[in-house]
Every structure is written in structure tokens, then in C-alpha cells.
Amino acid sequence: xxxxxxxxxxxxxxxxxxxxxxxxxxxxxxxxxxxxxxxxxxxxxxxxxxxxxxxxxxxxxxxxxxxxxxxxxxxxxxxxxxxxxxxxxxxxxxxxxxxxxxxxxxxxxxxxxxxxxxxxxxxxxxxxxxxxxxxxxxxxxxxxxxxxxxxxxxxxxxxxxxxxxxxxxxxxxxxxxxxxxxxxxxxxxxxxxxxxxxxxxxxxxxxxxxxxxxxxxxxxxxxxxxxxxxxxxxxxxxxxxxxxxxxxxxxxxxxxxxxxxxxxxxxxxxxxxxxxxxxxxxxxxxxxxxxxxxxxxxxxxxx
Numbered sequence: 001x002x003x004x005x006x007x008x009x010x011x012x013x014x015x016x017x018x019x020x021x022x023x024x025x026x027x028x029x030x031x032x033x034x035x036x037x038x039x040x041x042x043x044x045x046x047x048x049x050x051x052x053x054x055x056x057x058x059x060x061x062x063x064x065x066x067x068x069x070x071x072x073x074x075x076x077x078x079x080x081x082x083x084x085x086x087x088x089x090x091x092x093x094x095x096x097x098x099x100x101x102x103x104x105x106x107x108x109x110x111x112x113x114x115x116x117x118x119x120x121x122x123x124x125x126x127x128x129x130x131x132x133x134x135x136x137x138x139x140x141x142x143x144x145x146x147x148x149x150x151x152x153x154x155x156x157x158x159x160x161x162x163x164x165x166x167x168x169x170x171x172x173x174x175x176x177x178x179x180x181x182x183x184x185x186x187x188x189x190x191x192x193x194x195x196x197x198x199x200x201x202x203x204x205x206x207x208x209x210x211x212x213x214x215x216x217x218x219x220x221x222x223x224x225x226x227x228x229x230x231x232x233x234x235x236x237x238x239x240x241x242x243x244x245x246x247x248x249x250x251x252x253x254x255x256x257x258x259x260x261x262x263x264x265x266x267x268x269x270x271x272x273x274x275x276x277x278x279x280x281x282x283x284x285x286x287x288x289x290x291x292x293x294x295x296x297x298x299x300x301x302x303x
Contacts, residue, residue: 001084001188001257002141009082011074013065013122014092016043019147019192022247023089028056030251035078035085037063038092043231057082065092065118066110075125084142086135087254090122090193091147097228098221099302100160107161115165116172122175127187134186143254146173148263150195153271156287157296158228177259190253195264196236197243222284227301281296 002008010027014020016038027034028051034052038044041062048060059081063070078085094114096107123144130142151159152166173191174192180187221229246263253261264266273285 001209001255002143003255005087006035008086009033009035009078009084010087010089011035011037011078011085011122011126012089012091013037013063014147016040016047018089018091019194019197019243019247019250020089021047022190022243023091023250024051025054025058025244026251027051027087028054029115031055032087033057033059033082034083035059035074037059037061037065037074039064056071057209063092064114065121066113068117071118071121075129078126079129084129084140085126086130086140086142086144088122088126088130088142088144089147089250090119090144092118093147093149095159095232096161096225097159097232098161099158102222102224103161111161111165112168115162116168119169119172122146123172125259127176127180130187131184133230134184138186140186143257144176144189145192145250145254145261146176147192147194148173150193150262150267152191152193154267154274155284158224158231158302174259179222188257188259190250190259190261192246192250192261193263194246195241195262195267197241197246197263224302227298231298 005027010023010032012020012024012034015024015036020038021048024034024036024047034051034056036044036048036058038047039062044060044062048058052058059077061074061077063074065071092113092114096103096111123146127144133140134142146169148169149162149166151163152170155163170191170193173189177189180189241263249263276286277283286295
């Protein structure tokens with residue numbers, strides 16, 4: 001576990017907004033060196049200026065985490081500037097909703113590229129250098145935090161591509177935790193599963209590639225996608241738990257070497273219902289059982 005963060009190095013993807021920015025702010029207050037990566041240059045520049053003003057040593061790179069070579073370049077630059085990082089926050093993420101058969105191949109490529117492959121690239125690039133640092137120094141401690149979602153533990157309707165990507169991140173992270181435990185006691189991992197928290201995630205389409213082959217914007221959103229966007233905007237915007245509060249929980253979890261990090265623990269009731277469905281071989285439970293009016297209005301809109 002890491003209990004003293006001063007002079008340690010943290011790598012953060014999606015650092016220009018949301019959890020990435022808030023974790024960078026906390027890292028700066030704790031005296032960390034920060035490697036900030038984001039696909040949105042103006043937001044990245046603003047974040048870098050803020051944490052530099054707070055006294056942090058900062059390396060800044062514009063990175064599309066879905067691209068293996070760009071994450072590899074981030075790793076090489078980090079190693080050259082600060083050495084092996086102590087914390088890696090694979091945090092960059094995007095959202096796309098709608099009925100699952102209405103999502104295009106481009107939708108799948110974009111969401112899985114960022115949400116899943118972005119995490120996979122981060123794990124692939126940074127874990128070996130962290131393990132090398134651990135082998136060279138018995139005092140070294142490292143930790144990897146992957147941002148998933150409650151959508152990685154539940155399966156809300158009308159957001160299947162996002163659900164699939166976040167379930168994969170939870171699985172990847174659980175496996176990473178177990179794999180690390182086979183080879184070292186000096187490096188560990190956590191998974192962050194936030195519910196609706198006010199961040200920029202519901203507007204992530206602002207950074208969707210428009211010229212990349214196979215990942216261009218869909219010509220026109222379907223009715224289900226428009227409904228999903230409206231519901232997401234409302235839910236995320238009205239969230240009462242802040243990104244700052246969740247980010248502090250992340251640092252607390254790293255210090256306690258805690259694997260599962262939740263923003264809304266009461267949502268575990270839904271997770272338990274899903275697990276009970278599986279164990280008892282029941283059909284999936286009604287996700288709107290506690291709020292039937294939402295289910296009724298959604299069915300009416302889609303039918």
C-alpha cells in the first residue's frame with residue numbers, strides 16, 4: 001500500500017476533466033509528480049496550468065488512449081522524465097447509449113477503443129515498468145486504478161455498449177489484481193465503479209473522432225439514442241456525490257489497498273439482485289422495480 005504520496009509519480013488519463021482532473025488536484029496537494037494525458041488539448045492545458053500553479057512537477061501529453069502507440073509513447077515519456085510511476089489511473093472514458101442493436105460498428109469501435117482498450121493499453125504499458133521498479137527496490141510500492149462504472153456491475157437497459165465496455169474493465173481489473181498477487185506484494189490494483197456523478201462523461205461525444213476511418217459520428221442519432229442521451233444528461237447533472245469526493249475515496253482506497261471503490265454503495269442492492277438471478281438461474285430482474293414510472297415512460301417512448 002502507498003500511505004505517503006509525496007514525491008511519488010502519478011499517471012492520469014482523462015486528466016482534463018471529471019475524475020482525472022480532481023485526482024490531479026489531490027495529487028498536487030499531496031506533493032506528487034503528475035503525468036497528465038487527455039485527448040482534449042484545451043482542457044489538458046488548463047489542468048496542467050492549475051496543478052503547476054499548485055507546485056506540482058508536470059508532464060503533459062495529448063493522448064488518445066485507444067491508440068496503442070500513443071499510450072506506449074506516454075509510457076516512454078513518463079519513464080524518461082520521472083522513472084517508473086507509483087500510481088497509474090486508467091481513467092479516460094466515453095459514453096454511448098441506445099438500444100444495443102442500433103449501435104453502429106463505429107459506436108462499438110469508439111466506446112470499446114477508449115473504455116476497454118485504453119485501460120488494456122495502460123495496464124500493458126505501465127505494469128511491466130512498475131514490476132521492474134519493485135524488483136529493483138524492495139521499498140517501492142505501486143498501484144493501478146482502473147475506472148469502470150456501476151454499469152460494470154449492473155446492466156441498465158438502453159446503454160448496452162457502455163455496459164459491455166465497463167463489465168470488461170471490471171473483469172480485466174479483477175484479473176489484474178489476481179495476476180499481480182501471483183508475482184509481487186509490492187504492486188496492486190483497484191477498480192473504481194462510480195454511479196451518476198457530475199463529470200463530463202455525458203458529453204463525451206464532444207471528443208469523438210470525426211475523421212478516423214470506421215469511428216466517425218453516426219449520421220443521425222436514433223430515437224433510443226436521443227432518449228438515452230437525455231436521461232444521461234439529467235442523471236449525471238443531478239448527481240449529489242461530487243467528482244472531488246469520489247476522487248478522495250480513490251486515494252483513501254489506494255492507501256488502504258482496497259480493491260472495489262464505489263461512489264454509491266447503496267447500489268450494491270442491485271448488484272446483489274443480479275447475482276441472485278444468476279445463482280438461482282432466474283431471468284434478469286426488472287431494473288425499474290423500485291421506480292416503475294421510469295420504466296413505464298421509457299417503454300412508452302420506445303414503443
